[in-house]
Amino acid sequence: MMAVFRHELRLYFQSLTAYVFGAFLLAFVGIGAMLYNLQAAVSNFEYVLSFGSVVFVVIVPILTMRTLAEERRQKTDQLLYSLPLSAASVILGKYLALLTVYLVPLAIISFYPLIFRQYGEVYLPTAYGSLAAFFLMGGALIALGEFLSSLTDNQGFAAGIGIAVILVNYFSVSLAEYVSATALGSAAALFVLSALLGALLYHLTQNDLLGYGVGLGLMGLTTLSYSLDSSRFEGLLPAMMRKLSLFSRLETFVNGVFDLTAVVYFLSVICFFLFASVQSLEKRRYNG
Amino acid sequence: MIKVSHLTKYYGDHLAVDDLSFEISGGHVYGFLGPNGAGKSTTMNIITGCLAATSGTVLVDGHDIFEEPMEAKRCIGYLPEHPPLYLNETALEYLSFVGRAKGLKGAALSQQLDTVAAQTGIEGILDRRISSLSKGYRQRVGIAQALLADPKVIILDEPTVGLDPIQILEIRELIRQLGKTHTVIFSSHILSEVQALCDEIIMIAGGRLAAFDTPANLEQKLLGASQILLTTDAPQAALEKLLKNIPGITGITCAPQDGLLRGSLALNSAQVQPTLKGIYLAMKESPYILYALTAAKGSLEDVFIELTEGAEALPAEQEGGKSA
Numbered sequence: 001m002m003a004v005f006r007h008e009l010r011l012y013f014q015s016l017t018a019y020v021f022g023a024f025l026l027a028f029v030g031i032g033a034m035l036y037n038l039q040a041a042v043s044n045f046e047y048v049l050s051f052g053s054v055v056f057v058v059i060v061p062i063l064t065m066r067t068l069a070e071e072r073r074q075k076t077d078q079l080l081y082s083l084p085l086s087a088a089s090v091i092l093g094k095y096l097a098l099l100t101v102y103l104v105p106l107a108i109i110s111f112y113p114l115i116f117r118q119y120g121e122v123y124l125p126t127a128y129g130s131l132a133a134f135f136l137m138g139g140a141l142i143a144l145g146e147f148l149s150s151l152t153d154n155q156g157f158a159a160g161i162g163i164a165v166i167l168v169n170y171f172s173v174s175l176a177e178y179v180s181a182t183a184l185g186s187a188a189a190l191f192v193l194s195a196l197l198g199a200l201l202y203h204l205t206q207n208d209l210l211g212y213g214v215g216l217g218l219m220g221l222t223t224l225s226y227s228l229d230s231s232r233f234e235g236l237l238p239a240m241m242r243k244l245s246l247f248s249r250l251e252t253f254v255n256g257v258f259d260l261t262a263v264v265y266f267l268s269v270i271c272f273f274l275f276a277s278v279q280s281l282e283k284r285r286y287n288g
Numbered sequence: 289m290i291k292v293s294h295l296t297k298y299y300g301d302h303l304a305v306d307d308l309s310f311e312i313s314g315g316h317v318y319g320f321l322g323p324n325g326a327g328k329s330t331t332m333n334i335i336t337g338c339l340a341a342t343s344g345t346v347l348v349d350g351h352d353i354f355e356e357p358m359e360a361k362r363c364i365g366y367l368p369e370h371p372p373l374y375l376n377e378t379a380l381e382y383l384s385f386v387g388r389a390k391g392l393k394g395a396a397l398s399q400q401l402d403t404v405a406a407q408t409g410i411e412g413i414l415d416r417r418i419s420s421l422s423k424g425y426r427q428r429v430g431i432a433q434a435l436l437a438d439p440k441v442i443i444l445d446e447p448t449v450g451l452d453p454i455q456i457l458e459i460r461e462l463i464r465q466l467g468k469t470h471t472v473i474f475s476s477h478i479l480s481e482v483q484a485l486c487d488e489i490i491m492i493a494g495g496r497l498a499a500f501d502t503p504a505n506l507e508q509k510l511l512g513a514s515q516i517l518l519t520t521d522a523p524q525a526a527l528e529k530l531l532k533n534i535p536g537i538t539g540i541t542c543a544p545q546d547g548l549l550r551g552s553l554a555l556n557s558a559q560v561q562p563t564l565k566g567i568y569l570a571m572k573e574s575p576y577i578l579y580a581l582t583a584a585k586g587s588l589e590d591v592f593i594e595l596t597e598g599a600e601a602l603p604a605e606q607e608g609g610k611s612a
Contacts, residue, residue, distance in 0.1 A: 003388035014376065079372035079433070081338040083389045084361040286340045287299075 004085065004093025005100075008067070012101050021063045022105040028055035029109050033116075043122050045113045046130035046254040053134065053250055056141050057170055061162030063101065064145025065155040067094050068281070072153035077284065087281040091146070091274055098142045106135055126256045133253035136266035137246050141166060143273035150280040172245045176238035183233035187226040190236070194218030204279045206286060289314030289441060289471050290335060295344035297330055297495075304330045306495035308344070314440070317467035319482035319489045320475035321592065327495040328475040329369050332445050336366040349440060362390070365439040369446055371430030375419035379410060379429045382418060383436065390437040404432040408462065424455035431462065442466055444474040448481065460485055479592055491592065515584045516553040516563060522576035524549060530574055534566035548579060 012018040032048035071077040080090050113127040144165065149158040168175075180186070198215015205211065226233055242248060246269065249262035290312040297305040305327045312318055322328050333339035335346050337353045337360065346353040351360035374382055380401070387397045405411045408428040413421060418429060427447060434442055447463070448456045463485055466472050473490075476482050482489055483503050491499040491506075499506060516537075520527060524542045527549060531537055539554040555563060560583040571578045 003385060006388065007385040010381070011374070011376070074372070074375065075368070075370045076372040076374055078333075078338050078368045078370075079386070082336045082361065082364070082366040082368070083386065084358045084391065085389055086358070285338065 001085075001089035001093040001096075004080075004090050005096050008094050008097030009100055012097065017063060017066070018101045018104070021059050021101060024055055024059045025052070025102075025105040026108060028052045029105075029112070033112055037112075037116055043116065043120050045116065045122060045127035046256075048112075049130045049134045050251060050254045053137065053247060054170065056138060057163060057166045060138070060141045060145050060166060061148075061159040064098060064142055064149050065159035065162065066149065067098065067146055068150040068277070069152050069155045069158045072284075073155070077281075081285055087278045087285075091150075091277045091281060095143060095146055095274060098146065099139060102138055102142060103135075106131070106138075125258075126253070129256075129258045130250070130253040133250050133259075133262065133266070136263060136270075137250050140246055140266045140269040140273075143270045143277075147273040147277045147280065150277045169245055170247050172241040173248045176241040179237050179241065181235045181238050183226070183230040183236075186233040186236035186240075187222055187230070190222045190233075191219055194222055204276065204283055206283060289349055290473075291345075291347040292331070292335065293345050293347075295331065295334060295346065296342045297327075297334060297339070298342045304495055305334070305341075308492065308495065308497055310490055310497055310500050312471065312473065312490075314471040316471065316487035317463060317485055318471070318473045319486035320473055320492070321479070321482050321489055322475075322477065322492040322498070324477060326492050328477075328492065329445055330495075331492070332366070332443055332473075332475060333368070336364050336443055337361050338366070338368070362437070363440045365434030365436065365442045367427075367430045367434045367442075367444045367447060369449075371426055372433075373418045373426060373429060376417065378415050378417055379421070379432075380414040382429065383414075383432055386433045387436045392437055400436055400438070404435040407435060407465070408432040409458070424451050424458070427451060427455070427459065428462075431459075435466075439470075441471045441473065444472070446475050446477075448476065448478070456481075516555060516560065516567070517550070517580070517582050517584055518553070518567065518578060519545070519548050519550050519580040520571065520576055520578050521548050522571075522574065524551075526574070526576065527551060530570045530576075531567065534563060534570060536563040536566075552584075 029048060029052040032051035033045070036042045036047045036051065037045065068077075071080065110128075110131060113122050113124055113131075116122050117124070145158075145162050148162050148165070149155075151161075152158050179189075194217075195215050197218065198211050198213075201214050202208070202211025246266070249259065249265060252259040252262055292311070293309050295305055295308040296303075308327070308331060320328050320332070330339065334341045335348070335353065337357050340354065346360075348360040349363045351363070353360040374385075377385075383401055383404070384397065387400055392400055405414060408431050410425060410428050410432055413425055418426060421429065431444065431447065434444065444463070448459050451459065460481065463472055463474060467485075467487070474485075486503060488500065488502050489506060490497070522530065527542065528540055531540060531553070536555050536559065537553050538556045540551055541554075542549050542551045544550070553563075553567075564581060564583060567581060568578065
């Protein structure tokens with residue numbers, strides 16, 4: 001794992017990727033700090049992070065797009081398979097390298113509240129609580145990006161899908177207002193989601209039983225519980241969209257609440273996508 | 289050293305490797321020979337753990353590649369068909385990464401790097417980016433990567449493809465050197481190469497084992513079912529009568545040629561000389577003349593064609609599937 005970590009880290013810092021990622025993150029947070037803290041003279045640094053989080057939509061996919069897709073394109077994945085490295089150590093090594101690239105600008109940002117404190121009252125607990133949530137959310141998005149990169153050998157495709165997925169996640173709370181809140185609409189959405197989950201599982205494992213089982217099982221379960229008690233589905237879809245949003249969890253911290261459930265949620269998302277990436281890598285070994 | 293039992297691999301519905309079994313004792317150079325799409329790369333990818341088999345087992349130095357992949361992979365150095373190189377790195381950076389991934393560090397790593405660089409003759413280009421290297425040097429860097437950490441078995445997939453004649457000779461010499469201290473398995477579809485380098489040949493066709501023997505024995509095998517060709521002015525009936533009592537002849541086929549008769553005799557033994565002598569003496573007693581009398585000596589080429597002919601009818605494997 002350390003070999004992969006060192007290797008990846010050198011690749012990022014030798015190419016422009018790490019610098020572009022860091023520069024964009026610092027620029028956005030810098031603009032936010034100028035607008036809120038300097039011009040509007042607000043002492044809450046957490047607002048800056050909330051403002052700056054939108055930049056993840058673009059920079060995370062740019063950072064993560066090459067991590068596995070490029071290995072596949074250059075056929076260096078065969079080297080990784082033939083070396084005495086487990087798929088988990090490859091994925092984890094790469095993830096830690098990505099996190100390190102992310103931590104460098106974040107370390108610089110972490111000094112901002114202390115600097116502002118020299119010139120006025122800054123409530124540090126919310127500032128650093130939000131910064132911790134900002135870090136975890138970025139980590140979750142990077143895990144998502146790594147997973148998307150493992151699905152294809154085309155970097156551009158990985159980046160494009162990444163931007164789309166993160167953008168939908170960013171707006172999912174606002175979109176939740178407009179989607180159908182009726183029981184039927186929610187049930188239909190769940191039905192489609194079950195099918196998609198089944199298809200994804202099938203794609204990752206090439207296991208008919210698991211893919212169809214989970215997909216059809218969940219679809220059946222949705223239909224059954226809808227026919228039993230349709231009122232349960234009332235407003236379920238918008239509620240789910242609010243719950244699944246990573247960005248809205250950050251807002252909780254920005255509003256001054258250190259929300260442990262959000263921390264657990266971020267960590268679960270990280271684990272889920274790293275696990276899925278390992279499966280995706282293993283799947284290539286099975287299918288050739 | 290390597291034991292492959294009942295290995296089968298399907299790509300979707302396509303059968304690439306069909307119940308392949310063989311055992312390699314070690315300490316020699318083995319040639320993996322077969323026409324394109326015979327399943328060479330697929331088999332090598334499975335042996336090295338890059339690909340999972342549909343069924344069957346592979347033991348590398350006693351370790352099952354599917355059950356104990358780490359232990360098994362530590363015994364193997366592998367150069368795939370496309371050398372897996374990070375083009376933006378220098379050769380040294382690349383080899384350091386592979387060395388670390390194989391568990392080397394510190395002084396052991398730098399000592400190994402020096403050793404493999406000297407073995408493959410790449411000392412001079414270690415600081416150059418791989419993207420700027422010629423194909424021959426890239427191949428060497430790929431081989432150097434396989435040699436790192438001194439694995440017992442070195443597997444090279446078509447190491448000489450796409451190189452110029454001098455580079456090919458250099459790589460062959462390297463394989464010969466490696467064969468003195470390691471078990472080397474390399475694949476090729478070039479017969480002369482395999483014949484020149486290998487102690488034993490594993491011939492596969494259509495995903496099945498066609499032959500596994502020394503080059504000399506393979507030739508001998510063909511010779512065992514060999515032929516004698518003769519040209520004479522005797523009519524067919526007279527020829528058959530003359531040859532009737534000569535031992536070893538199992539069949540005669542004749543065809544007229546330029547006013548003469550050209551016969552080919554199938555033999556049941558590898559001993560050609562007594563039969564040749566018998567034919568000569570019988571013809572000497574007769575009123576006919578022998579214009580030509582030769583034993584058709586089999587070459588490895590014939591063995592190759594003969595053994596792989598049956599499999600040619602099978603659908604050829606796609607290039608993409610093969611290299612994946």
